[in-house]
Amino acid sequence: MASANSIFLSLGSNLGDRQAVLALAREQIANRVGTLSSESSVYETEPWGLADQPAFLNQVIRVETALAPEEVLRIILDIEHELGRVRYERWGARVIDIDLLYYKALLLNSARLTLPHPRLQDRLFNLIPLVEIAPDYINPLLKKTSLELLQMCTDNGVVSKIS
Template sequence: MIYLLLGANLGDRVQTLHRAVDLIAERLGTVMQQSALYETAPWGVVDQPAYLNQVLAVETMLRPEDVLVQTQIIEQELGRVRFEKWGARVIDIDMLYYDHLIQQSDTLTIPHPYLHQRRFTLVPLAEIAPNLVHPVFKKTTSELLAECADNGEVIPYL
């Protein structure tokens, strides 16, 4: 099972996230769970519009590197242009977990290296996988959220 974080803060955010979910289901595997949408404060670079974020649990047969390639292709197809780290974007798809794998390479780090520091990641992840254990920290999503120092706003999006 892989867990993906989707984020968008430019254009029609809702439509973009819906389209991303459809493309992920077509190319990566079965979407087993998806969190609600959350409107969240920007993180890293704060002078930008609010994001919509969502977490998906996806059953896949692809290798982690192939998941990364496919998510980057989906981002490009949906209009993602990379200008600035943590800058505004039409779509962002981050791999949070791939089963219980721990991997670090030049192109991919699993689990995602910042997931435990970001409320906009932990809140939707806790909605669908509160008891999922981080393979490095040996803590559940709920525990990581309770300990998270980030005070960025994360509000259910209606």
């Protein structure tokens, strides 16, 4: 087997049984992407980008994978689809949202995938759980740690730890 690469994924849900959906997403990721090496607490967060929708549950997980970034993206999109994600409105309500935040220290900008995630530093719902599990992880593009990015973030959404 190829050597493992550390990746960080953001999970979010604001429709249905949000806790159960996050658990199913983690299970599918563990079965199909790689080994979960750490996971943040779950946080309830105000919607970002489009305010008129239910609150989200968000979490960040660290996964060790032998898969290439594009393969990880394909699988997480498949998992979203299988769990009931329908894409009809940008930043709209969704059963599940899985974003690839980091793939090692890879910088990538292709038609399908940008790494690190281009809006990571603007979103408390990504940064707060990321800081919980990887405060010293350095964003390879911005050359700042997760904690430094959190301290610089201007997002004022409410993010509350629930578990």
